[in-house]
Amino acid sequence: MPDFADKLRPSQPDGPTTLAREREQSSISTEELGKHLLSSDGFLERQARILPIVLREPLLAKDKQQNLSRPERFKLGLARAKLLRRLVDQHQWNHEDHKMAEYLVSDVSPYFLHLEMFVTTIREQANEAQRAHWMPLIESWKIVGAYAQTELGHGSNVRGLELEARWDPRTSEFVLHSPTLTASKWWNGSLGRIANHTIVVAQLLLPKAGSPDQFVSHGPHPFIVQVRDMDTHQPLDGVIVGDIGPKYGYITMDNAYMLFNNFRIPHSAMLSRYSSVDPKTGTYSKPAQPAVVYGSLTYVRAQIVHHARLVLARAVTVAVRYTAVRRQFTDRDSNGTGPEMSVLDYPTVQIRILPLLATTFALHYTGLAMRRVYENARQDVERGDFRSLAHMHSMSSGLKSLCTMLAADGIETCRRALGGHGFGGGSGLIELNNDYLSKPTVEGDNWMITQQVASYLIKKMTAAVEAPDTPGADETETRFKLYIQNRGGVSRQPGYRVLESDQEIAKAFELRATVLAYDAYEQRVVKKRSWNSLLVQLHKLSKAQSQSILVSKFFEALSTDINLSSSLKAILWDLYRLFALYTMENEGYDFFRCGAVSQSDLDTLPTRVQDLMAQIRPHAVKLVDSWMIPDYLLDSALGRYDGRVYEDLFNRAHRLNPLNQMTFNPNYWEQEIVKGSGDDGSDILSKL
């Protein structure tokens, strides 16, 4: 309906004018930087190819989705996921294409577990006959599967799972049974309403040799189990399964609870590539190399590390563009004359956003390095060489913990930097925030898995102390040995020249991590302190080590002969310095105590950080442009490429908000809620 708002324009200078100026003032080629970041694995080409197809589908429009209830959003999520799968058929998309479409739509698919953990587990843990049976059904989606490991009572501690799979030698079946309420499966994605099959992880119970009435647990093992009828989609007898209810984010995912009551499954249900039970004798065969099960967990963590950069880049893109467009207050020293300033020109806004902009690049180069480490280690394992597994596992654990923390906290920091409009649905950060907040917890809680890093480093340090003069088996051991050799020497080093040398910045981070590793070794190995009493210290060690990796990988990436224009390289070096020195400043005492940085350098850090931000500021908009995040994915009035912030906010409010189609009755003495509806509130009461 036309009204007088149609003719109104925002005050000047408006968003498009401002962003055009921002882009003019920087010499960066976003094409050059975008290609450098995102073209090696075909990402940009794929995005350009898939996006127009996605944009054509009315069902994939995001405008009003935030107004829907959980059940409605779930229906929408399912309808969209089915549509995407039909588009796969229609356009002959491969798996990466399909994932790109899901990335752009940005709903968590109710088929997610079918496509990831379900098929991966069959591929990796099923024997050849099982794979031959199941893979065609899975690939055609004739069956839909999930992965049910965690329970109401046990998440991290897999060995503590309570669900039992008891071998019945008379019928050659396993009997799945939940002895307690806490044995209920819980959190298992795609299983609450959608899957008809699932991997079930249960304690394998076998009769004790000699006393067949007593059972011995051989630990958790995976089984493939049909849980719903293929026609009616109702749970089979002896199975209770459903969705756990509303939660933070993941609104389109049906995380499940599931209980079994003496539910019988055939011998063939146990995935038997590595472990098996002889159907005749009931004899158990163990896996030859238990470390193989590390594989998929490490893969998922490495993926999460690599993924973090694009998540944070989304938030930073919104924050940089909007704070450039947003103006508030004139310069206090100008006495009220002059135009209002872009809020991105205030150092108190810069200090929240620009280090995070630098962090996206640190995450990028580290993510690439993590992928290389993973691929090399996998090749080693295929050759039967398991030596690099421990390093890879430690690196992926520490980085998963640190990087998801940086990204999750970074999204919220960006959101708060947007001021009032940061709360609005138009920010584009609400659903991103809600969905991403699971990452610090899933696939290994961020506080728990740092023990794995510390444990690894203590082992390495012990080896270094025991034989300081022999060559180290790897980089870490070599560094530790060098430290042990020099330790007796100077009692306090002068500190690395972190203000003059980019390399010495990385050295300072390494030294700090090494000193913390030595402290941990001393407490645990020499003083024999209990493990639990050291947990906080070990967490700090893991963080220091992972920060050191982020800094080193960033440094190494820029130091190698990358083919970039010198002006672009100069800005990337400034981003490196900003990321590293900002991180250092926040934990200054640690660097001082370790002798890694001198007091006078530490005192200079705040000024240096501010100078670096001033250097980077003119390029900020073009730097975020280079992450090439389409408006459709951003779904943000504040972060639009064209800067039409206020027009979009107003449009969402005035033209798209369904609440404005209802007129309410504000008189408290009348029961009526919606004017003229005649409803006295009993409609809404019936939903409680």
Place this chain on the structure above:
Amino acid sequence: MPDFADKLRPSQPDGPTTLAREREQSSISTEELGKHLLSSDGFLERQARILPIVLREPLLAKDKQQNLSRPERFKLGLARAKLLRRLVDQHQWNHEDHKMAEYLVSDVSPYFLHLEMFVTTIREQANEAQRAHWMPLIESWKIVGAYAQTELGHGSNVRGLELEARWDPRTSEFVLHSPTLTASKWWNGSLGRIANHTIVVAQLLLPKAGSPDQFVSHGPHPFIVQVRDMDTHQPLDGVIVGDIGPKYGYITMDNAYMLFNNFRIPHSAMLSRYSSVDPKTGTYSKPAQPAVVYGSLTYVRAQIVHHARLVLARAVTVAVRYTAVRRQFTDRDSNGTGPEMSVLDYPTVQIRILPLLATTFALHYTGLAMRRVYENARQDVERGDFRSLAHMHSMSSGLKSLCTMLAADGIETCRRALGGHGFGGGSGLIELNNDYLSKPTVEGDNWMITQQVASYLIKKMTAAVEAPDTPGADETETRFKLYIQNRGGVSRQPGYRVLESDQEIAKAFELRATVLAYDAYEQRVVKKRSWNSLLVQLHKLSKAQSQSILVSKFFEALSTDINLSSSLKAILWDLYRLFALYTMENEGYDFFRCGAVSQSDLDTLPTRVQDLMAQIRPHAVKLVDSWMIPDYLLDSALGRYDGRVYEDLFNRAHRLNPLNQMTFNPNYWEQEIVKGSGDDGSDILSKL
């Protein structure tokens, strides 16, 4: 429907057993501590009186509300708010009783602005005749009002508001007009769908003396304006008004946008207690004392500071009870024997939760002190003495910034400490988090208002430097003068004995704040650095000053002769030490650089913090019990007083989740979404 889940129980020891043991092992009297904290203003008595009334109303049940859409939640919020107002009539509740009921229900009321800023502004800014006309209408809710100040383009910078109120001398009316889109009012609570009247803040434009066609702005002024028809509830001609749409939290609040098109209001609309326009001559009268407008803003900030403790206490209550009940892993040094440990026994869980438990007490004593400062200052102002306003304004700004940051970040830290179940709707922290996240931004952005603290302290330091030997006008000046007098003396102090003396902990915080104030003075006044270049430093100064207030007020509260058992006092002192030393450790370098704490003491802090946590741990459950937060308010399966965590989680999932009443069709090649519905997805498409 009965099923085999009905008979299942959680594994042992279950929640009730665990919490009973927790409560047995501590000698604290929760009654004694609860009374100490919450009885002085009748809070506990009021809670006990109102709660049973609220619990009787089916409309106030919270079980399923997380499943509703935004429009449904808004209807529910309105129905509830009307019901509460009817209960006010029925039970003759006073304003505090009404607020208690709202606190327990925990919806943000769509009438909130009517009850707060609307009535407050009329009371404070209207002249006597205006008050006589409007107050009866407001108090009877015959009219419903709101407060419209912020605009699409301007939030913090009130002077930059664009809406115009132009005086028309021919008709003796004001003409409200929005010249641009960014002049649209925005974020104004209770106005989007509910209010029929509102305070409107607009630039007062008066004809220039001598040239009546030119207008001069006299800055923003408040007007009272009817915007909707009293019968149809439709916007009046020349007004566009609606709800801005979904956002973070505040789901039951109708934040508004509003535009005016040459909309005429009478002379009497301008609230004229302090400023006025002569209806005959158009002459403007200024307020005699501009500082009076500070009053209500400072009051709101003081309220927010005091409120923060109960918000954080809710999150900490959930976190402590659940992490006591939750067990995961046996002690690593026990080699897998022994029971699984309560996760609250892991120092990595303690370090996230117990300092926040200590923070609730720091916030409490500081909130009380803030209230006293406010009340004394108000009495001064009533007597015509405006000297204490600046101190009060500085203190409330700095504390609002720090305390809302502590509470907002604290809720999320607690939530993450809950592991997987922290995401579930059963955590009780999702809506709390979403609703509270506005607080760091509203009523003065947390980063912006710290300038007011810094500006105040720089003035005080300048006074101290100019006359170091005369007596200080107040505590701050005296402290600063003492610092100036001693400054030339020792170049580096040995540091305060923070490990031995509770008082010296507070002294160390004071010294650090003083040194930062001196640094800021030196940069700004001596070196004449630009204000904007110092903003980050000034923010740190405000934070240091506010941390010092939190520590000092905690210390003073325990040092005065409070009537508590000695065992309870001992625990409160441990909480004081934990709060202060944990805060100190996180900013260790700052304390070192200022000479406030020695290096050897700083190196000991982590151990001391861990020891303090071990001391407090046995009392943790009873300490949170003492905040007396009813289960109904917590709305948390994890945080229930009785510890029946898993039973409640399962009940919410299996029996209360509406998604489980729908059966879905998982076959991607079929358009049908809900099985048997015949719907091909066009129903959901129609809502996009």
